[in-house]
Amino acid sequence: MKIVHLADSHLGFSSYSRLDQHGQNRIEEMIYSGFDQAIEKIIQLRPDAVVHAGDVFHHVRPKIKPLVIFQRGLFRLAEMGIPVIIISGNHDAPKSYSITGPFRLFEGLRGVHIAQRYKYERFEVGDYNFHCIPFCLEPRDYLTEFERIERSSRDVLVMHGLVESLRSRKMRSVGEHELKDSLLKSDFDYIALGHFHGQTPICANAWYSGSVEYFNFGEAADRKGMLLVDLEKGTVESVQVRPKYMIDCPAVDCSGLSSEEISECLMELCHDYEIRDKMIRINLTNVNRAAYRSIDQGKINRLGAAALYFKIKLQFNDEAERSERPVDRHKLHEEFSNFLRGEASQKRIPKAILDEVVAYGSELMKKAVQSRNIEAFDASQ
Numbered sequence: 001m002k003i004v005h006l007a008d009s010h011l012g013f014s015s016y017s018r019l020d021q022h023g024q025n026r027i028e029e030m031i032y033s034g035f036d037q038a039i040e041k042i043i044q045l046r047p048d049a050v051v052h053a054g055d056v057f058h059h060v061r062p063k064i065k066p067l068v069i070f071q072r073g074l075f076r077l078a079e080m081g082i083p084v085i086i087i088s089g090n091h092d093a094p095k096s097y098s099i100t101g102p103f104r105l106f107e108g109l110r111g112v113h114i115a116q117r118y119k120y121e122r123f124e125v126g127d128y129n130f131h132c133i134p135f136c137l138e139p140r141d142y143l144t145e146f147e148r149i150e151r152s153s154r155d156v157l158v159m160h161g162l163v164e165s166l167r168s169r170k171m172r173s174v175g176e177h178e179l180k181d182s183l184l185k186s187d188f189d190y191i192a193l194g195h196f197h198g199q200t201p202i203c204a205n206a207w208y209s210g211s212v213e214y215f216n217f218g219e220a221a222d223r224k225g226m227l228l229v230d231l232e233k234g235t236v237e238s239v240q241v242r243p244k245y246m247i248d249c250p251a252v253d254c255s256g257l258s259s260e261e262i263s264e265c266l267m268e269l270c271h272d273y274e275i276r277d278k279m280i281r282i283n284l285t286n287v288n289r290a291a292y293r294s295i296d297q298g299k300i301n302r303l304g305a306a307a308l309y310f311k312i313k314l315q316f317n318d319e320a321e322r323s324e325r326p327v328d329r330h331k332l333h334e335e336f337s338n339f340l341r342g343e344a345s346q347k348r349i350p351k352a353i354l355d356e357v358v359a360y361g362s363e364l365m366k367k368a369v370q371s372r373n374i375e376a377f378d379a380s381q
Contacts, residue, residue, distance in 0.1 A: 042082065054087050084112050093175070135177070158191075254287045286317040
């Protein structure tokens with residue numbers, strides 16, 4: 001029997017305030033598109049079953065669109081006769097018995113098996129028993145529910161949470177529970193885990209499938225996609241849904257670089273990474289504040305317009321610039337001009353008076369430098 005294992009779709013997630021031409025959040029729409037592509041990829045693979053290990057939705061009360069997207073995916077799988085096993089995760093499970101979860105809408109659909117009420121459920125699909133432990137209200141409940149499992153000769157365990165061995169990678173999300181490593185028994189044919197967004201083996205028979213999407217730059221180095229698992233052979237194969245589209249550039253040391261050199265560096269990085277329809281963060285360190293402010297900000301904005309999301313992360317080092325780079329008095333007026341133009345680009349100085357202020361101030365500084373006796377300098381002249 002072959003299954004596809006996926007998790008953490010987070011339908012309804014939106015971020016970064018970037019909108020498309022229809023006024024819709026670009027990241028949210030990207031996630032819907034990725035889910036549709038995952039469904040089509042599953043259909044191409046023709047597995048005997050699909051296991052979704054939690055966090056189908058990003059919110060316990062999702063909007064209409066993520067519900068429709070998910071329902072459309074279920075219908076596509078049902079048309080192909082592919083059964084689906086789902087558990088609720090910490091994001092899409094109510095945190096109280098009095099609240100109804102989103103999966104109630106999909107109960108009773110042909111070929112769809114859902115574990116969602118904070119308790120263990122077993123589903124027979126093909127020749128295998130799928131032992132499902134969804135999100136529980138209390139961390140201690142996972143062990144209690146685990147003890148209810150009655151093994152057969154062919155068993156798959158499905159859980160959602162962070163295993164002890166990954167506790168240093170906590171995501172700090174609501175309801176994030178830790179799963180004891182003692183639950184990862186070797187006599188299960190396979191253990192399908194959800195919650196951690198990187199595609200990661202925990203032991204020979206236990207895997208996090210990871211998420212199909214990127215949700216923050218902390219995940220930029222993660223492998224993304226789904227897993228194709230052959231339960232008979234005990235093999236696990238990574239399945240990529242679409243090419244990598246998040247890039248967190250290695251830090252670039254800008255010590256001593258002028259505004260023109262920083263601008264050229266940005267252009268080269270964007271060209272090298274081909275940023276169209278990608279999420280990209282460029283990290284610049286030891287940046288001179290005045291030099292960066294004098295860069296044409298409109299040019300930078302145009303640079304990132306083609307990207308799905310574009311961010312420049314800056315680490316300024318004004319003290320180093322002051323202590324390590326001597327000031328050339330003969331170019332003081334140029335420094336003054338660059339500084340004011342940088343301020344104007346940030347709308348701190350009205351552009352209507354910019355040229356007049358630059359001209360007047362630069363002339364004063366030229367006279368000051370030319371004067372041998374600063375004390376005798378008369379600014380009124």
